Amino acid sequence: MSKLRTQFVCQQCGRISARELGRCPQCGAWNSFVEEVISPPASDAKRPQGFALRASSPRRLSEIEALQEERWLLPMGEFARVLGGGIVPGSMILIGGDPGIGKSTLLLQVALVMEKQGRVLYVSGEESESQIRMRAQRLLGNSRNQGADLEQTAPPNLYLVTETQLPQILEHVATLQPRLLIVDSIQTTYLPELESMAGSVTQVRECASRLRELAKTSGITVFLIGHVTKEGSIAGPRVLEHIVDTVLYLEGDRFQSYRLLRSVKNRFGATSEVGVFEMGERGMIEVPNPSEAFLAERVIQAPGSAIAVTMEGTRPLLVEVQGLTSPTPFGNPRRTANGVDVNRLLMICAVLTRRLGLRLSEQDVFVNVIGGLTVEEPAADLAIAAAIASSYKNRPLRADVVLIGEVGLSGELRMVGQTAARLREAAALGFQTAILPRRLGRSEAYPEAIEIIEARSLQQALAAALLGEEQDSSSG
Ligand code: TYD
Ligand code: MG
Numbered sequence: 001m002s003k004l005r006t007q008f009v010c011q012q013c014g015r016i017s018a019r020e021l022g023r024c025p026q027c028g029a030w031n032s033f034v035e036e037v038i039s040p041p042a043s044d045a046k047r048p049q050g051f052a053l054r055a056s057s058p059r060r061l062s063e064i065e066a067l068q069e070e071r072w073l074l075p076m077g078e079f080a081r082v083l084g085g086g087i088v089p090g091s092m093i094l095i096g097g098d099p100g101i102g103k104s105t106l107l108l109q110v111a112l113v114m115e116k117q118g119r120v121l122y123v124s125g126e127e128s129e130s131q132i133r134m135r136a137q138r139l140l141g142n143s144r145n146q147g148a149d150l151e152q153t154a155p156p157n158l159y160l161v162t163e164t165q166l167p168q169i170l171e172h173v174a175t176l177q178p179r180l181l182i183v184d185s186i187q188t189t190y191l192p193e194l195e196s197m198a199g200s201v202t203q204v205r206e207c208a209s210r211l212r213e214l215a216k217t218s219g220i221t222v223f224l225i226g227h228v229t230k231e232g233s234i235a236g237p238r239v240l241e242h243i244v245d246t247v248l249y250l251e252g253d254r255f256q257s258y259r260l261l262r263s264v265k266n267r268f269g270a271t272s273e274v275g276v277f278e279m280g281e282r283g284m285i286e287v288p289n290p291s292e293a294f295l296a297e298r299v300i301q302a303p304g305s306a307i308a309v310t311m312e313g314t315r316p317l318l319v320e321v322q323g324l325t326s327p328t329p330f331g332n333p334r335r336t337a338n339g340v341d342v343n344r345l346l347m348i349c350a351v352l353t354r355r356l357g358l359r360l361s362e363q364d365v366f367v368n369v370i371g372g373l374t375v376e377e378p379a380a381d382l383a384i385a386a387a388i389a390s391s392y393k394n395r396p397l398r399a400d401v402v403l404i405g406e407v408g409l410s411g412e413l414r415m416v417g418q419t420a421a422r423l424r425e426a427a428a429l430g431f432q433t434a435i436l437p438r439r440l441g442r443s444e445a446y447p448e449a450i451e452i453i454e455a456r457s458l459q460q461a462l463a464a465a466l467l468g469e470e471q472d473s474s475s476g
Pocket of ligand 1: 279
C-alpha cells in the first residue's frame with residue numbers, strides 16, 4: 001500500500017498548500033493550516049446518470065422555456081421574506097450564526113410548521129432526541145403538562161434522529177422520503193471514508209456537496225446549520241457559500257432579545273433582505289413591525305437621543321441612537337461605540353470639533369444603538385452627530401423628527417439612497433418632520449405626510465433639530 005498522501009488546507013478559506021504556512025496567502029488568516037489526508041477523487045463513473053455529459057446546444061433566449069418556480073408556502077412571514085417568498089423545492093439553504101444565537105430553535109420551528117405540508121426529517125448531531133423533543137414541547141407551548149399534550153397533538157410528520165455520519169443520514173432519507181431535511185449542524189456531519197476531522201474544510205465541503213446532489217436529484221429541500229467561528233466565518237465558509245443556493249445569517253446580541261435573519265446570497269430572491277425575530281419564552285417570535293419595537297422604550301425629549309432611518313435590504317428601519325458626552329477626568333478622551341463603527345464615530349467627533357466648534361477633546365463620547373442593532377450605513381451619520389451634540393449641549397432634539405444623511409469631512413451633508421422609502425416608514429410611524437440633505441437634481445417624489453427640512457450642512461441640520469438652538473445658530 002502506498003504511503004498516505006497529505007496536504008495542508010486553510011480552515012478559513014480552503015486554500016491548499018503542500019507545506020504548512022503560518023499565514024494564508026489567500027485570506028490572510030494566521031495559523032489556519034491543518035494537515036489533511038488526500039482522498040482519491042471520486043471517479044466520473046461514480047457520478048449519477050443525470051450528471052453525465054449531455055450534448056448542449058445554444059438557443060435563443062425566447063426559445064428557452066420559462067421556469068415557473070414552484071415554492072412551498074412557509075407560514076412564517078419574516079422567514080419567507082428573507083427566502084424571497086417561500087421554500088424552493090430542491091434548494092439548499094445554509095443558516096449561519098454564533099453558537100447559542102437560536103439557529104436550532106428557529107429551524108425546529110420551521111420543521112413544526114412545514115410538517116403540516118409534508119414529511120420533515122430533523123437530523124441533529126448536537127443534541128439528543130429527547131432534548132429536541134423537550135424543545136419542541138416548549139415551542140408548542142405545552143411545557144406545563146409534560147408529555148401528555150405532545151402525545152395527543154404530536155406533529156405526525158416530523159421525524160427526529162441523532163446522527164452524525166452522512167451515509168446513515170442519506171439512508172434515513174432514502175427510507176423516509178421527506179420533503180424537507182434539516183441538518184444540525186454541517187460541522188458535526190462527517191464521511192467516515194475521509195480521514196480528516198469532522199468540521200474540517202474537506203469534510204464540510206464533501207458533506208455539503210453530497211447533500212446538494214441529494215437535493216438536486218430528489219427535489220428535497222435541505223437546510224444546513226453552520227456555526228460561525230470567532231473569525232466570523234463558518235468553517236470552510238467560502239467553500240460552502242458557493243455550494244449552497246442561499247446563505248442566511250442569524251445575528252443579534254446574545255444579551256438582547258432581537259435577532260436578525262439576513263440573506264447574503266440567494267439564487268431565488270433579493271439579497272440583503274432581513275427578517276426580524278425576538279427570542280422569547282416559546283422560541284422566536286416574528287416582529288413584523290420592527291421600527292415600532294425598536295422605538296418602544298424611547299424617552300421623548302431626553303437630550304442625547306436621535307432617530308435614524310437605516311435600510312436593511314429593501315426595508316427601512318427606524319432606530320434610536322443615543323449619545324452621551326461626559327468630561328474626561330485625565331486628559332485622554334475616550335470614544336466608545338456600541339452598534340456603530342468606531343472609525344465613523346471618530347470622524348463624526350472630529351467634524352463636530354473642527355466644523356462646529358464643539359469642544360469634544362475634553363469629553364468622553366459614548367454612542368449606543370438601542371436594541372442590540374448594528375448600524376453600518378453612513379445614512380445614520382446625521383443622527384449620530386445629533387445625538388452627540390444634543391448631549392453635549394444638554395438640549396433635546398425635537399420629539400417628532402427623524403434625521404437622515406451622511407456627514408462629509410467639511411461638515412457638509414450628503415444624500416443617501418432610497419430616501420423616499422425611508423420617509424414613508426417614518427411617516428407611517430407618526431413622525432412629523434424629517435431633516436435631510438439638500439436635494440440636488442430630481443429624485444423620487446417624497447411622501448407628503450411628513451414635513452421635510454433640507455439642510456446643506458451639519459450645522460444647519462442641527463440648528464433645525466435641536467430645541468432652543470435657533471437663537472444662537474447665526475453666531476456659529
Ligand atoms: P439554540 O437554538 O440552541 O442556538 P443555536 O442552535 O444557534 O446554538 O438557542 C439557544 C438559546 O436560546 C438558549 O440560550 C436558550 C434560548 N431559548 C429561548 O430563549 N427560548 C426558547 O424558547 C428556546 C427554545 C431557546
Ligand atoms: Mg444548535
